[in-house]
Amino acid sequence: MSEPRSYSRGTNVAARLLGEQVRVARRERRWSEADLAERIGVSRATLQKIEKGDPSVTLGIAFEACTILGIPLLGADDTDAQALHSRHIADRLALLPKRIRRPRPVSDEF
Template identity: 50%
Template sequence: MTQPRTYSRLTEEALVLLGKQIRLARKTRKMPESELAERVGVARSTLQLIEKGDPKVAVGLVFEAATLAGVHLFGLEASSFRAQTERLDDKLMLLPHSVRRSGKQVKDDF
């Protein structure tokens, strides 16, 4: 039997925060749970889990619900996602392709 997955407090709080943002956006738009659930392509019970911040819901479904409800992911307008992604790609190009822990201990006490 596997042990249940545990999450850090920060992860749990972020999921609850995003869930509440989705719920607020949905209600502000006067959108019933059933309508948003249908647009996301999930059961109403799954949408309720998303809005409660349940970590077992697939991240893609959570982001889709947020997008359809009108939540700005990462505090960004949708139009700036591509530019942000390109900036991160540029930074990643400057870093090594793989990262390993060095087996050597550096002696830097002079």
């Protein structure tokens, strides 16, 4: 059996914050855990993991919960800002190398 993966403090804080937002939005809509889990297409236990901030839950499932609840993701509520951000990322990627290779060891013996 493999050891559980450890996550950085920043990852744990972000996952916990996302989980709290999901829990608040679900309760504001007066949905039970079972209701939201069914809408997402996951088990109630998986939804509980999301709400507790368990970083092992897949990103797609967590994002789906946010989308269903109307929680904005990465500026997704503002299409102009999202397009600008996407162009900015594309510009940055264009300046970076397409492939990253490990450096070859340099032999200084002549």
